[in-house]
Amino acid sequence: MIKNIIKSSLILSSTLFFACSDAPEKVEKIVDIDPLIQHIDSSFKASDDFFMFANNTWFKQHPIKASETSNGIFKTIDDSVNAAIKQICIKSSQANAVKGSNEQKIGDLYKSSMDTILLEELGITPIQNELNTIDNINSLEELPQLIAHLNTIGVSPLFHFWIGPDDKNSSLNRGALWQGGLGLGERDYYLNTDERTVKIKNEYVAHIQNMFELLKFEEAEAKLTANSILNIETDIAKISKSMEALRDPYGNYNLIATSNLKTNFSTDFWQNLLQAWNLNSMDSLIVGQPSFFKALTPILNKYSIAEWKNYCKWFLISDYASYLSKDFADEDFHFFSTVLSGVSEKKPRWETAVNETNEALGELIGQVYVKEYLPANTKEKLKEIGENIRTVYAEHIKNLDWMSEETKAKALVKLAKINMKVGYPDKWKDMSAIEIKSDEYLMNILHLNEWEFHRMLAKNGQPVNKDEWGMYPQTYNAYYSPSFNEIVVPACNIIVPGYEGKMPDDAILYGIIGGSTFGHEITHGFDDEGSLYDENGNLNDWWTAEDREKFEAKTQLIVEQYSAYTVLDSMHIKGDATQGENIADLGGVTMGIEAFKKTDQYKNNIIIGGVTPMQRFFLGYGFAWMVNRRDEALAHRVMTNVHSPAKFRVNGVVSNLTEFYEAFNVKKGDNMYRNEDIRVKIW
Ligand SMILES: [Zn+2]
Structure with missing residues (x-):
């Protein structure tokens, strides 16, 4: 678990940058509803608190529900995915499916979870x-x-x-x-x-x-x-x-x-x-x-x-x-949800049942989900964005002013060898040996755990199967695995709330999917930990000592930047523990910007919703981390999680980027302003 869940800047030449002012006459595009613009709260100045500027109207209109730790883009996408999974579960439970079939397993696990009367009887x-x-x-x-x-x-x-x-x-x-x-x-x-x-x-x-x-x-x-x-x-x-x-x-x-x-x-x-x-x-x-x-x-x-x-x-x-019965479940909820995360109400039972069924049988549910609930070209579109990011990444590495040619050559080999798994697995896990009963909720879960553990024991001394996935297609998340030198971007990363059924513009696609997903995950291959692994996924130093030293001086700057942020009263971000994620965020957005600059929307200076392409890119990135969390949950995450809170994933990153200063006219004296000598530029 710890292992595989383990989870970059730019010096833009002034010629390239000022190309913006030489751009062709602006082309205005009118859109009916533009989520990006609707989220803006102009009582905040973008140059003082970009995160709140970009998102706060949405936060005000969508308070956190009593049964949730947070509200925002993740919750919105989870809701839409959960609605689909609920349909799959209900349909399966009513199907009278053949024993042993995927449908029977999904339907009966869901049923066993919904049967709270039986759970009370059993105690x-x-x-x-x-x-x-x-x-x-x-x-x-x-x-x-x-x-x-x-x-x-x-x-x-x-x-x-x-x-x-x-x-x-x-x-x-x-x-x-x-x-x-x-x-x-x-x-x-x-x-x-x-x-x-x-x-x-x-x-x-x-x-x-x-x-x-x-x-x-x-x-x-x-x-x-x-x-x-x-x-x-x-x-x-x-x-x-x-x-x-x-x-x-x-x-x-x-x-x-x-x-x-x-x-x-x-x-x-x-x-x-x-x-x-x-x-x-x-x-x-x-x-x-x-x-x-x-x-x-x-x-x-x-x-x-x-x-x-x-x-x-x-x-x-x-x-x-x-x-187990309600008394146990309530006591567990009281501590782990209320005390630790500030959640006062339990989720409706169906949602708990959907989450549990999905967690346990996600490989089976995913097979239905990708077929019935996602656009047919999801895999191709994700692949295209991913490859565009890889291309600009290579250009960036070649142009780095601090890295030797020797190390660059090796970094390029590693980049080229990153395996991109997108959408859903080509081969699904064989779960045929698993037996699920409609009246044995706890035992179903226990047997699934046993099955998983024995499957793992059987791997002892065996060659690694590089086809396996560590996430489901319906999981709104992604990861980089250093041992596999691969990134995994599940299918539902294609969803952008407010754009269901239509393709968002490139500023959004490259801000969210390009920058915060593909760019972020690829950069994990080059963060403080990932950079210690070679192109074959082995812990093996491929850096010259001098390059490593320069890299560490740069990562030290990011550690100092984030350590200085206060989250709640006296609680600071753990700059050391979160540095890998912060490096990945910065590298990801840097590459998102570069890939976006190659699009027609940027090159033709197409104005959408009254904002410039680059402003729109940053609003898109702000949207990627549109998350409002309860204080208790925030404190818990700072204690236990290697990711910085959403606000700093946005403000911390953009305040290092020249394009941001230009797009929103950030000046000395503004809160977002950082002196040029401390702005972090790594990849
Ligand atoms: Zn990450």
């Missing part, structure tokens, strides 16, 4: 067997076996384990261990002492206590248990690396022979774990943070087996609460 029953499995162990020696089992059903206490491409040999699958074990996900929640964090931590302990009371623990016992779990997790937090420190692929690559695990970590635990998964043939594995695993052994010995059993129960019940 704790669906997870009782798993709770018994935990109760049945009696000694620390049995813990590896138990944790091995919990991993097979998607529950990962203590650490994360996966099998995937070896960072130094990307065509081979290898096992990897990664730090983990924190119910709150991020160590800062346990270690920071500011008011907001302490409040959340106290609510967290109360939540664990409530969950154990639902598991029929007496109040006092539940309280003791919750405190003991917090103690364990705090100990684990203390030995965990920070988000910033984890941005070091070399530091995270420690190949250890399985025969040496015991010597390295002073315990049989890891050997026994591998044995429980029948991975005896595994000769070595990658340990992400050896210091963490070394320090885990004394923690394992510090607590009693009874305490470890409760810790495991906590992870189990927390992961499966939303598939």
